[in-house]
Amino acid sequence: MYLITERMDLKKRPRPFETLVRSFLFFCAAFSILITFGIIYEIGKEALLFFGNPEVNMMEFLFGTRWQPQAGDFGILPLLNATLTTTLFAMIVALPLGLGVAIYLSEYATKRTRNLLKPVLEILAGIPTVVYGFFALTFMTPLLRSIFGTDVVNIYNTASAGLVMGILILPLVASMCEDALSAVPYNLREASYGLGATKIETALKIVVPAAISGLASAVILALSRAVGETMIVAMAAGAGAKLTFNPFESAETMTGHIVRISGGDLSYDSIDYNSLFAIAITLFFLTLLLNIASQKIVKKFRQRYE
Secondary structure, three states, X not given: OOOOOOOOOOOOOOOHHHHHHHHHHHHHXXXXXXXXXXXXXXXXXXXXHXXXXXOOOHHHHHHOOOEEHHHOEEOOHHHHHHHHHHHHXXXXXXXXXXXXXXXXXXXXXXXXXXXXXXXXXXXXXXXXXXXXXXXXXXXXXXHHHHHHOOOOOOOOOHHHHHHHXXXXXXXXXXXXXXXXXXXXXXXXXXXXXXXXXXXXXXXXXXXXXXXXXHHHHHHHHHHHXXXXXXXXXXXXXXXXXXXXXXXXXXXXXXXXXXXXXXXXXOXXXXXXXXXXXXXXXXXXXXXXXXXXXXXXXXXXXXXXXX
């Protein structure tokens, strides 16, 4: 029997390269946070100038039905209504198609088919949004006018913009949903097959409910993406704030209004100029609420399936 008499040195040895990498990663995270706070600060500073103007009433801003800053009308409901209308049409396209693609890729597609379809989805995601805007204006709008009639569908309308926006966010929804479905443990599928369930029953009744937290995150992220889309609605939805619930009429979204007005001759620090930042801060809080809701949904359902 031999005794170890040499004392072992258990002190942490210096690793300069690892320290350098950790410092660089910390810098990246801190820089991202600082940029975010910088954007919020700049938008909030200009928005406060708008809300501090004696001509602006907060209740009128939130519940008013007319948006004409030149005339002293600052009701954001027309812009918000158009934004939600296009978002609704985008979700009608993106959610069922995206979930269907995700289920196919996760449960049915072979590896060769998956490797073929994934790049195609990535190509859709890489197309510039201005191209989608032209597509909505030159293809989707004529298609809707040929179906419902030229006297019903205007040349600029929120329906065509929303439908094409759904095509834009389809790859995002499909990719995130496919990742969520693939993360479900395979033994759940085997247990379902062992009880005699078919593949479609296993996919819809076992895999999809087990992945509901990831699917909910995909839906909320897609909503945020649709709310913040700019070029498609700027080109295809129309100009001029108008409170209408007819998707075949033209209406201006919040992002579309920012693009149109910011390109005009606005004097700095005027109420028209500051109103753009008020719209921007409204968009920020809308997406913030969506992200908070996503985190709560994920936390609730993740505890159920852990």
